[in-house]
Amino acid sequence: MKVQVRPGDTFWLYSQLFRIPVQLIEDSNPNVLPTSLMVGQTINIPGFIAEEYMIQQGDTISKLAKERNLAIDTIFLLNPNLNPNRLQINDRILLPRLVTDFVVDGNEAYDFGKLEKDLHRLVEIYPFLKVNRIGDSVLGKPLYEIEIGRGNRTIHFNASFHANEWITTPVLMRLLNEFIVSLVRGNPIRGIFTLPLYNRNRLSIVPMVNPDGVDLVLHGPPEEMKEELIEMNKGSLDFSGWKANIRGVDLNNQYPAYWEIEKKRKEPKSPAPRDYPGDEPLTEPEVMAMADLAQRKQFARLLAFHTQGREFYWGYENLEPPESEVLANEFAKVSGYDSVRYIDSHAGYKDWFIYIYRRPGFTFELGYGVNPLPITQFPQIYDEMLGVFLAALYM
Template sequence: MRVRVRKGDSFWTYSQIFQIPLVLIEDSNPGVTPTSLQIGQEINIPGYIAENYSVKENDTLWMIAQSRNLPLEALLIMNPSIAPNLLSINQQIVIPVRIVERIVNGNMDYDFQQLENDIQQLVDLYPFLQLNIVGNSVLGKPLYEIELGRGEGVIHVNGSFHANEWITTPVIMQFINDYGLSLVNGTPIRGVFSLPLYNKHTLSIVPMVNPDGVDLVLNGPPEERKAEVLAINNGSDDFSAWKANIRGVDLNNQYPANWEIEKERKEPKSPAPRDFPGDAPLTEPEAIAMAALAQKKQFESVLALHTQGREFYWGYEGLEPPESTALASEFARVSGYLPVQYIDSHAGYKDWFIYIYQRPGFTFELGTGVNPLPIEQFPAIYEEMLGVFLVALYL
């Protein structure tokens, strides 16, 4: 929601009128400083939408404000041209409405179009979210990064490296929605108030690393690639087992952390629905973008979400730092997932992150069963991961 600056207004004014933390007002208006406010300038107010209201008989501004638990000043700032004592029946005024419920519904098939729709709604409602494009897929779809927070330490979360593990994306998106709700409304998540977390850490989130692959699994092949992907899929139009990107390269086998071992032992030696690590590390635009992002942002820690198994992996070649042990213990406690320090696997994003930076990295295998997991598991998976997200921000 936007308001126009009046004489004497400040960020503090808006914080008090709309009961929004001052830091969120500031971060919703990047490039605007308290001293640069100009009368008539539009300012973003997070957590609200503006609704039209038709004045009824006997209405007063005070009565309208009271019925909606708003200060009178909130109506005055939204309707600077009205005469408060001269309302007329059917007159149109604008009322600020605080949003207190989720707008993201993660409990559904979640393709790239749904991701874009939800991102746009969240950025509009919570303009303290910073939206970046960190690269593009093979088919040119943007790889979105959502940033939020003020802390120097950057925690990175990603999902849908693997196409048929797309349920990881709505898990992430629903958390962003719940985090935004908690921040603007001052409501705790599992007893934890979120504003201190916002000030302590910055979140970097890439909710869908492999949008082409996700769309292939959920919607079938695009016409321009139909013959190619059908050939890779042995002529079958059932893409439910597809993990790779649209070129048949497994993005989580693309990283230069003993990549040669995976190249030698992986059965596919050419593009395949899964497990083909490519002809060299970092050949695919999605993998390149994710490596460049880590190099640019210098993440404090990484959480990569996959499915399935209700376990997580947290070590690599003995290069993980001592603090990984404590984090793994807490993640296991709040999620119920089995912590596994080492597995015989290389060339994954988490592996590479630990290998290069010697910082905490985790691969979470959400849920149980056969990929793609049935959407009926979503509520349980979300609750299991919610504690993990909070711990990552808290510690």
């Protein structure tokens, strides 16, 4: 919601009027100096939207404010020319409304278009979120990174490396949504107040690493690649099991952490719906974007969401730091997932992150069953991952 600065207004005043942390107002207006607000300047108030209201018989500004648990001055802030003594029936004014519902539904097929729509709405309501374009997919879809927080410790989450594991994207987006609603309202999540987490950490979230693949699984092949993809899919029109990117390369088998071992033992020797590691490491644009992001942001820890198995992996070649085991024990407690230190696998994003940076990395296999998991598993998976999300920021 946008308001115009009046004489004497400050960020602190807005914080008190709307009962939201001043840090969120500051971060929603990154190009505004809090100490030199100018009359008439436009300011973003996060977590609120302005709704039109028609004056009814018996309405007063005091009554409208009380009914909505608002400070009276918030109404005058949105209606600078309002005369409270001259309200007329059918007059139209603006009233602020705190957004308490979630933008991200989650219980639905979640394609790239849905992701973009939710991102646009979230940034509109919560402008302390920053969305960066870190690269492009093979078909030119933007690869989005969401940044939130003001700490000096960067914690990274990602989802949908694999196309038929798209349920991980709405899970991650809903976790973000609950976190930011908690920040604005000041309500704890499972007894944990989130503003200290916001101040301590900077979150880096890539909610859909493989947008071309996700859309292929959910909608079928694009017309310009239809014949090529059907041939790669062994003549089948059913793409629900597709795991790779649109070029038939498994994005989580593309990183230079003993990649040559995966190359030698993987059965596909050419582009395929799954498991083909490419001709060389780091050939795919999605993979290069994620590697570059890790290098630029220097994550303190990394959590990658996959499906399925209700377990997570956290070791690699005995290169993981002692902190990893402490985190793994906590993640196992709050999620009920099995903690697995080592598996015979290489060339994944988590593997490479530990191999290069010697920092904690985790691959979570959400839910249980056959990919793609049914959306009916969303509530349970979300509940299991909420504790993991909080613990990753808290510890």
